[in-house]
Amino acid sequence: MKKEELLKKIGEQIRVIRIKKGLTQKQLAHLIGKDQQSIQRLEAGNINPSYIYLCEIADGLNVSLLDILNSLPA
Amino acid sequence: MKKEELLKKIGEQIRVIRIKKGLTQKQLAHLIGKDQQSIQRLEAGNINPSYIYLCEIADGLNVSLLDILNSLPA
DNA sequence: GGTCAATACAACGTATCCGTTGTGCGATAT
DNA sequence: ATATCGCACAACGGATACGTTGTATTGACC
Incomplete structure (x- = not known):
């Protein structure tokens, strides 16, 4: 699989889980000492x-x- | 868990699997376009x-x- | 002794990550 | 209208990954 696809898939999956947990990008970032742009x-x-x-x-x-x-899409 | 521990654990696990497959560091490296030192x-x-x-x-x-x-050790 | 295979460590250069700042844009609320 | 919130994109800089070269060690084999 292409590199870009792999990165998009795992990114999307992380987003899905974040939203399921009711977190914003900023909240998740601050939980782990990063900032919203990183997420x-x-x-x-x-x-x-x-x-x-x-x-x-x-x-x-x-x-x-x-x-x-x-849970990554194949 | 500490960052160094995580890296050591996954490194060890990769080594275990590589040896189980009967590959040398160099062989694995060349399979994926890298060199022995990287592995x-x-x-x-x-x-x-x-x-x-x-x-x-x-x-x-x-x-x-x-x-x-x-198969990472806990 | 000599040679080769396998692994390990160090150093250098280029590329890239990732933290950060700044900016913008749509949606919502007051 | 203005403020705020959530998200997106760009650029800069320090830190680090990773490809590469060189070298050392160990063990097997002739």
Whole structure:
């Protein structure tokens, strides 16, 4: 699969979970010591986040990284 | 969990799977267009790999990223 | 002894991440 | 009209990933 597609898919999935949890981008960002723009770029698929970054996001969403990857659209 | 621990754990897990598949660092590297040193640093936990990098590694190992994360020691 | 394979560490350069600031735009509310 | 909220995009800068080269160590094999 193409790199851009992979990034868009995981970004969209993170957005879905964030909204399901009732959080705004800013709220999620502040939970993990980042700012809203960071979350925006991630969800838009504009960056290639590091493993640690993904772990932090999962932590802020109160799910495991497995939960995020598990529900990725094929 | 500490950042260094997370990186060491995933590095060790990648090494375990690579060896189970009977590959050397160099062979795995060349399968995905990288070189031996990159794999060495990853397995040693010396870098914080990107999502795409992890996807490439999983691809080279012929497993899914979920398979790698699933078997991480708690 | 010599050679080769496998792994490890260090250093350099380019590319990229990611934190941050600034700006804009639509929707809602007062 | 103005303020506020949620989200988007661009640019700058410091930090770091990662490709690459070079080198060291260990062990197997001749």
